[in-house]
């Protein structure tokens with residue numbers, strides 16, 4: 001190994017949290033090393049948020065001709081060219097990779113390309129060739145898709161494989177019930193594939209406000225997504241008709257071109273040299289951190305998907321930046337409070353949600369303290385459709401002051417609506433603050449300030 005180079009801060013992982021923390025620390029004058037394998041930007045930029053949102057935009061355009069007819073446009077659907085979309089998308093992502101590299105260089109962060117591994121509490125090796133040392137080390141190595149341990153699993157693909165596809169699969173089964181499953185099932189269906197969604201329970205998006213998933217389930221069924229509920233996949237095999245899923249319930253689902261596993265992600269902590277630094281993960285591979293991102297070992301920190309914080313890019317970024325503010329910016333109490341994290345599921349229609357579901361609020365505060373307001377309506381955009389997809393909204397309030405503890409919406413445009421409402425809720429907004437706010441007409445978001 002080459003001689004040790006000394007830094008103030010070593011960051012392992014060039015994704016959302018790692019890059020944000022490295023740049024922020026360098027802005028305070030710290031000497032920072034970033035050890036990164038894989039393309040810069042990590043999951044979000046390369047195989048997550050960015051390609052997914054571009055797909056979502058494509059899917060949105062693909063279905064807009066249905067609306068356009070009512071507005072007097074000739075309703076000829078246009079053809080989608082998967083290959084051309086992919087080459088534009090990949091070129092865009094490459095530009096982002098380049099911008100991240102430039103940003104690091106401009107901020108004087110020293111980039112080491114390769115696999116980072118702890119070699120003690122203050123040392124990190126890069127591909128076992130270069131040795132770095134620092135008093136402070138941040139672990140930000142993100143997550144990776146989980147594959148089912150069943151015969152034939154390798155015949156399917158994970159979300160990384162989905163983004164690598166050169167051609168559109170025509171008959172697809174998506175297995176899973178979380179964000180990725182509903183998002184990618186929706187994209188594929190909107191782009192014209194025949195899609196089945198395989199879930200173990202009666203529903204998907206377990207843990208979210210039930211109003212949201214009930215509304216989405218209804219919309220997906222109207223769109224022609226085949227929901228295969230209460231199915232546990234036992235094996236995947238290939239026969240003369242294509243891929244076939246066998247279920248523990250005794251039936252099967254065949255004739256498929258592709259099967260997408262979307263059954264969760266696990267933290268990438270198994271090859272990080274944790275033992276050398278006296279660190280250990282929990283049984284699921286996560287690192288325990290306190291509110292300041294401190295691991296139990298002094299001088300070693302963790303942010304992002306390797307911790308139990310919500311696995312979202314803005315959470316990883318915020319945790320990484322706040323940590324750098326605290327360690328190098330003289331802000332000794334700076335930390336992330338992720339308790340009211342707003343989130344959007346880019347399903348069709350999209351879901352926007354922040355805070356507690358009605359059930360969670362009733363459990364926490366008791367039935368008599370909780371009051372909910374709801375609305376379900378046809379947005380003006382869909383005024384000319386014979387069977388329009390509706391928008392649904394719900395506010396969950398507590399106490400005599402009716403403090404808003406949950407805000408949930410599903411429908412056109414809600415993905416852009418949530419951010420501002422999340423600010424108000426974080427500031428402690430009450431129902432009457434919403435009522436006192438003049439509506440913007442005609443919009444869908446005005447419904448939130450006119451609920452009765």
Ligand SMILES: Cc1cc2nc3c(=O)[nH]c(=O)nc-3n(C[C@H](O)[C@H](O)[C@H](O)COP(=O)(O)OP(=O)(O)OC[C@H]3O[C@@H](n4cnc5c(N)ncnc54)[C@H](O)[C@@H]3O)c2cc1C
Pocket residue numbers: 012013014015016017018035036037038039040041042043044045047048049050052114115116117140141142143159180268271272303304305306310311312313314316
């Ligand atoms: C399909 C999909 C869609 C998503 N959509 C959204 C969305 O719309 N909005 C949202 O907020 N979030 C979304 N997410 C989640 C988001 O991508 C993650 O929460 C976020 O990327 C986590 O950031 P991170 O810094 O923890 O890790 P990552 O971004 O995963 O970065 C970790 C980096 O570390 C590298 N690495 C790992 N081990 C080592 C090592 N030993 N040495 C050197 N480098 C290493 C990895 O190669 C990777 O580049 C999505 C995720 C997926 C999979």
Ligand SMILES: NC(=O)c1ccc[n+]([C@@H]2O[C@H](COP(=O)([O-])OP(=O)(O)OC[C@H]3O[C@@H](n4cnc5c(N)ncnc54)[C@H](O)[C@@H]3O)[C@@H](O)[C@H]2O)c1
Pocket residue numbers: 148175176177178179180181183198199200205206232233262263264265310311312343344345346
């Ligand atoms: N829009 C966004 O912000 C966005 C989009 C995608 C992903 N993400 C983040 O990435 C994380 C990972 O996403 P994800 O969808 O992979 O995971 P997830 O944890 O959200 O969902 C995994 C789902 O798979 C189900 N499941 C587990 N094992 C299964 C099995 N053997 N068979 C069938 N179903 C099974 C689980 O019940 C769960 O519903 C998310 O939790 C989220 O934080 C965010």
